[in-house]
Amino acid sequence: NGSDTSPRACDVLVIGGGPAGSTAATLLARQGVSVIMLEKDPHPRFHIGESLLPCNMALLRDLGVLDKVRDIGVFKPGAEFVSDRGEGRLAFPFRHAISPRDTHAYQVRRSEFDEILFRNAQAHGVETLEGLRVTEARFAPRQPTHVVAQDEAGQTHTFTPRFVLDASGRDGFLARRFHTRHADKNNSTAAIFAHFRNVVRREADMEGYISIHLVDDGWFWMIPLRDNIMSVGFVGDKNAFSGQTGPKTDLFWKKVAESPSVAERLAPAEQLGELTTTGNYSYCADKTWGEGYYMIGDAFAFLDPVFSSGVLLAMKSAYRGARVAQAWLRNPAEGRKVARHEEQCTRAEMRRVAWLIYGINDPVQRELFLNPRNVLRMRDAIISLLAGDFVGRLRVQVPLLAFRAVLQTMRWKWAS
Ligand code: FAD
CATH class of the missing domain: 1.10.287 (Helix Hairpins)
Structure with missing residues (x-):
């Protein structure tokens, strides 16, 4: 183990190279800002969250990656909700939406999608460093910020950026460090998921639809990916997991058995790899920003993914984070004003969809x-x-x- 001796200076340091980090880094580099982005896991790396929304399309077009995303994606013309409990089944074709301009989206392997965004940031002049985990950040008034990261060999690297964007996703580097993250009590859930081959797919005018199967105490997603792969996951609320002894993954098959519409589609399927769980996953930090930093994407807040809103919210908050960083670089007083405004916009946007998510069960x-x-x-x-x-x-x-x-x-x- 060792340490490098000369701290590296830059305008903006981005912690994390997922959709939020790569988007913000690209936007800033496009404006001539010097950006370093640190990512602990080299791309391509697995990530859950494969279904995009039509409103993502304009952002991907703006970043110049829409064609590449189309090439790796499955065309998604709508979302289907199915209930086995007599509540019905309904397809929501995006072409009937009042807005936006785009009436389709794509479903993507996140290893490919996130790498496209990350390499795009590189191509725009962002200095990207993979295999570097940020371990420490010190912010002090009127003193340079110090960010310390460790590489895979245990060597430490120090950076002195003028502004930090925390895009570390569910790790929530700064929110955890400052103890500002709170679980969302309205929506305390966990997910169990895996990829499967040969799941019964929707056909004809339903081809490419994401299916959400509503069951007791939760819901399943079925997201069609290329090569006859389907991403399948169960998200359960507190009731679903209470009294569950043994591994959480057992609950997946119990819930499949309780839902004829899911069981039927999974009957011919072959599971690829282990089932994975993500626990207690809805949360929000008290604030998005402080002196010298702003949090974007899941690093700030996470909503239950029943409407596939995560990547869109993350990318939109990246646009906000980029605006805050630019204002801060011009003048911290202006930066604080813009940060307050952008935080309000992010919260308002999340409220506009949260009420429907909270009531899903x-x-x-x-x-x-x-x-x-x-x-x-x-x-x-x-x-x-x-x-x-x-x-x-x-x-x-x-x-x-x-x-x-x-x-x-x-x-x-x-x-x-
Ligand atoms: P991430 O994509 O998580 O990226 C953060 C990056 O930061 C990671 O690459 C990580 O390695 C890196 N990092 C973390 N800590 C450090 C550190 N200390 N130093 C350096 N690097 C670090 N969204 C959708 O849009 N559609 C869906 O269908 C969908 N389904 C989901 C299903 C589940 C079960 C879950 C949990 C989420 C789902 N989401 C979905 C949400 C979506 O995955 C996230 O909202 C989205 O990935 C957020 O992007 P991000 O860039 O903020 O974070």
């Missing part, structure tokens, strides 16, 4: 969600939300308000 909401009437374009507004439009345009938000009013009335009737 509520029988009343399921009933309405799977049988929405298109009065006032309520159904089309839900499709816009599923396409990733969390912006707050009136023509989407007004019908969503109507949907929520109907939902409240139904809940009230159900309770009385």
